[in-house]
Amino acid sequence: MTTFIPSITLPAAVFSNPAAAILLPIALGTAVGFSVRPKETQNTYMALKQPPYRPPPYVFGPAWTVLYGLMGFAAYRAYDTGMSPFASTEKHLLTKQGATLYTIQLGLNLIWMPLFFVAKRPIEATVDIVALTGVTGYLAYVWGQVDPVAGWALAPYLGWLGFATYLSAGVGYLNDWNLADKEVNASPAGKGTKYVDEKE
Incomplete structure (x- = not known):
């Protein structure tokens, strides 16, 4: 069972401030998205064989x-509730344990896109997102014991991760786990946002 590990956990100030808690994951996710060049990422995405029900870019x-x-809101809500002077010692411990889990899942989340689109390593990216889904599920359980609202606030994220795991594994399988040189300059002519494996 993961315990509180200060050296790999975000500072308490991030969790205790609602603006910082909510804006940090949004800012980091946006920064990673732009750092991997969104145009090239979309072109790679459009060039891959895709499993059913894949959404447009x-x-x-x-x-x-x-x-x-929502992730940031859950972090603030759990920390604010669990670290309250009126909360039990057990909730204090669960809150701090959750803070470490939260930091781990955020790191796993942020490295998926570089793994998949920059390194073009679909196997490693799929292993990463499976681990991310597991850690997030456990985090929802831990923080749900501190504050049910915090636990449920992670439910949409957890559901999306399940879907994203299906997409990551499906793309890897359909492309023989090899994404090298998979890129188009734009979506196929006349297809708008359709993929290369879609029929007219």
Whole structure:
């Protein structure tokens, strides 16, 4: 069972301040998204064989912004409740344990896109997102014991991670776990936001 590890945990000030808690994951996620060059990322995404029910590229930005915001809200809510002087010692411990888990899951979250789109390592990216989903599920359980609202605030994120795991594994499998040189200059002519494996 993961315990509180100060050396790998975000500072308490991040969790205790609602603006910092909510804006930090949004800012970090946005920074990573732009650092991997969104145009090239979209072109790579469009060039890959995709499993059924894959969303168009423009869905991901707004979806992740909302999910990062909910993630940050859950962090603030759990910390504010669990570290209250009126909370039990058990809740204090669970809150701090959750803070370490939260930091770990945020790190796993942020390295997925560079692994998949920059390094083009779909196996490692899929292992990463499976680990991320597991850690987040455990985090929701831990923080749910501190404050049910905090636990439920992670539910949409957890659901999306399950879907994203399916997409990551599906893309890897359909492309023989090899994304090297998979990029198009734009979506196929006349197809708008369709993929290279879609029929007219």
